[in-house]
Amino acid sequence: MICIAVANQKGGVGKTTSAINVATALAATGSRVLLVDLDPQGNASTGLGVPQSARNKSSYDVLVGETGIDAATIATRVPRLDLLPATVDLSGAEIELVEFDARTHRLDTAIKASSARWDIVMIDCPPSLGLLTINAMVAADSLLVPLQCEFFALEGLSQLLSTVERIRARFNPGLSILGVALTMYDRRNRLTEQVSTDVRAVLGGVVFDTVIPRNVRLSEAPSHGLPALIYDHRCSGSEAYIALARELIARLPASAKAA
Secondary structure, three states, X not given: OEEEEEOOOOOOOOHHHHHHHHHHHHHHOOOOEEEEEOOOOOHHHHHOOOOHHHOOOOHHHHHOOOOOHHHXXXXXXXXXXXXXXXXXXXXXXXXXXXXXXXXXXXXXXXXXXXXXXXXXXXXXXXXXXXXXXXXXXHHOOEEEXXXXXXXXXXXXXXXXXXXXHHHHHHOOOOOEEEEEEEEXXXXXXXXXXXXXXXXXXXXXXXXXXXXXXXXXXXXXXXXXXXXXXXXXXXXXXXXXXXXXXXXXXXXXXXXXXXX
């Protein structure tokens, strides 16, 4: 089982959209995937069509030790894709977790104690670098970083990379950057092209070749409770996420691919 955290401390960069659609694409290839919604807003849960009323147990309950992952996980409408949903209770978890022993390892411990019936675990992190995201990074083998093609992108990325280095030094020396995915790409905008060029100049091969375009269908899909890959698999956004998933799979360890 390999664990991938989808992280960026900036909001509105396509993080949850990326988590949902990459997880869906991975499930479509035959992998058994668990998507962990670790964002108090619960957008990944909503985007997969899971209403609040169906979230009897959540990632909050797992973090505070009230239940295990297996008991809290629910099936989605996507074959082979399960969800550990989020509720608004997560908004207070940052404060509550301070009182727990090994508070940075709560999610890691829960994942390792699960039945391991999944090949890939993806974690949708909140748009911050607080204790929830730290838990995700401690549990993760690698990070998928969605990066919006806009002016402040590199500044925010440097802050995230600094946090990754601190996590490596203190908690998880094996944490790696699986890749940076450029999102909200608009070929009509010269700034978009400049940001893309700058990011690739700084990070080189860490940046995926595939870029995720601005696409109305990607924005519409969550309101229907469906991944864009199911809502409209022929739209440019869906095609881009399928291509991104192929690249991501190529970067996974051989053991994960074999699973």
